[in-house]
Amino acid sequence: MKRLISLTAFAIACFAFTAATVKIKGSDTLLPLAQKWAETFMKTKSGTSINVTGGGSGVGIAALIDGTTDIATASRKIKMDEKLKLQEAGKTYKEIVVAMDALSVIVNPKNTVSKLTREQLEGIFTGKYTNWKQVGGADLKIVAYSRESSSGTFEFFKEKVMSKKNFASSCLMMPATGAVVQSVSQTKGAIGYVGFAYTNSKVKDISVSYDQGKTFIAPSLQTAINKTYPIVRPLYFYYLTKVETQVKPFINFVLSAEGQKIVTAVGYVPLQK
Secondary structure (H helix, E strand, C coil): CHHHHHHHHHHHHHHHHHHCEEEEEECCCCHHHHHHHHHHHHHHCCCCEEEEECCCHHHHHHHHHHCCCCEEEECCCCCHHHHHHHHHCCCCEEEEEEEEEEEEEEECCCCCCCEEEHHHHHHHHHCCCCEHHHHCCCCCECEEEEECCCCHHHHHHHHHCCCCCCCCCCCEEECCHHHHHHHHHHCCCEEEEEEHHHCCCCCEECEEECCCCCCCECCCHHHHHCCCCCCEEEEEEEEEHHHHHHHHHHHHHHHCHHHHHHHHHHCCECCCC
8 A cells, every 4th residue: 555655656746747847047058958958858758848048057046046947057066155045045955967068268260379278368368468479379359258257157267267367358248158159250369268069160179288388188078078178167957955856857867878978969078977
């Protein structure tokens, strides 16, 4: 009898998941991957509806705090002030690493520069360098594009590449990752940074050195997995514990072998077992 009740409860829980719309909001970096996960999962779970939107990591976590999303996607860890807001609201949450991402520095294909040190990148985005000839390129004005401050990619780049220094006021802040790619592709002197999965033939990846120019490594799936590429970061899901029953089947799928195959197929770095 107890087994029957247990199985019935499980069936009800599964039905509750499939009958509801799960809302996912946040990181633009994670957007293509989360959309592919959702699309594949919905094909296998009849009646399931998963709605995925971007806007930035900060936007996703803000939505988690105010209760307008079930899962917040983020390309950075949750901040202390965000934790405090959840705590003040009496909400407990869980953090799951769902994939890894190589962060690519991109320039226009017409740019002759193909490699930069971390120090040179810092100089470009802080405004120390304003012309490509200062870093081995042509006599051409540098036009730096960045994500907005609500972006987890912005936070990560500032911390890991710029040693927490501030961006120059001349940096053009873009509302979405796709806008960075488009702008760099259309501007000869442009430089920007995006998740590796967003790169295409209209922009050029830069090889990066974190040992002051001794070794330059280009971003790729292989160099991210073997950890030779220096700008790699975890990607996160955050959700409230009260909706765990509702979101757990989808998260289990994301972390499964099938879900991690999708990670590779879309251009991200799978979790290493």
